[in-house]
Amino acid sequence: MPGLRAVAGGLAARLPVIDMPVYLAWLRRRLVRAGGTVKVREVTDLTAVPAAVVVNCAGLGARSLVPDPAVRPVRGQLVVVENPGVTDWFTRVDHSSAASTYFIPQPGRLLLGGTAEEDDWSLEPDPGTAAAIVTRCAAVRPEIAGARVLAHRVGLRPAREAVRLERQPLPDGRALVHNYGHGGAGVTVAWGCARETAALAFPAA
Template sequence: MSRRVNVVGAGIVGLSIAHDLALRGNAVTVIADRSAGESVSGVAAAVWFPYRSGASPSLMAWLLGARKRFEQLATDCAAGVDLREGIVVERHMGADRSWTEVVPHHQEATADELPSEAVAGVRATVPVISMPHYLPWLEKRCASLGVRFVDRTVASVDDVAGDADLVVVAAGMGSGVLLNDDSMFPVQGQIVRLANPGITEWITDVDNPAGLTYIVPRREDIVCGGVAQVGSWVTEPVAEVEQAILRRVVSLMPALAGLPILSRATGLRPARDTIRLEHVDGYPVPVIACYGHGGAGVTLSWGCAEAVADLADQT
């Protein structure tokens, strides 16, 4: 039976949920005041890696689910998903490698692949998502499944409950206000995008003593970061921060020196100690929350979308 589902949020999380709910025969409307490209999702690097994701007992299942879906999508060139090798640099012994359990292609990085101060590292093949291709592709794919898009600000859940059998709140940082949840906090990030002369290898060096550092080469650009300022609401790029990012990435990958800067951006990662994916009581219609993905909303997107669709089926 087709149910009417209103999804609040058109970022990577809301779109992926809308897609899977529509695939299962629901009549889905996405209501949002920003498109995915204009939201935090448009700033994401976006490499499949669980950086600063909230905790959850289901985390590994979501990571696995999303990795598999992205791997399927990598066979469709138009989607903008590529499987790429890269290196996770480790700066201290005993770094958390639990993520490798759901990555079939990984091995110990060799010393000559790592910065001299690193203690170890992992070479892995994971999805890298060229968001300027992927987000419009996903929007079109949703539309082809019958998803409707409404451009407006939602003031409260009741506001979108009247014409729905089910409401899903997947509004990133906006979710806390909608559900009276004061446990959300921003983790501010800043990136600079360089022209890509054909580099494919990514690097993440999250414990770099000079600051969080990552290099994510996509189809047309290389996303260089970064910053992770807990509690900061700064939304304008800061020139000194960008210069420091460029120094760090060139030190890790000298081939980046002098590449043209294409653009720069900031984004507020929608963080929470635990990702919230559950039914929320107290509304006239069933409500499912899905938010708090921090620095891993892309990485977890399809896994969480499948979990929300399963919850919706049980509702």
């Protein structure tokens, strides 16, 4: 990868990165332009969804919706700070620990991470965890220590031993296609999984 450097036991690089709120809004506009509509409502029964083909992308929700107990949360906590001038992406992952160290410059802010806490459902930011994240990141870039904290974030990665990409017949003959369980790489693998899902949904197309 061009510009990838070994730094402080991790990797640093200057890369294009996805700004999720901007990206999700763009995906939604793209869907609407292609003739799609977005309805927000809870689905409690996949067989009751009024569509010729039902695609289940419920993430962690698949645990109760399918139901599939193989889908489990892997909690990730982040600290959002004012960017003190960091322009490189940095990551250092210790696979033997729930704590990793990364920072991602984004417009108007710097994201500091992170954690990977298996089977932890808590959406409450933990102050001790947040302080430890700042300390780990500041050990790599000292100017992060004094950066003003803008927000705390927690997300639950929808982990599964393998992504479920599978077509199932519904009792009335319609098709149900599952596409869930992407864990901590759902953005990375999204387009490939979407293509495979479309091929399962419309095999003759």
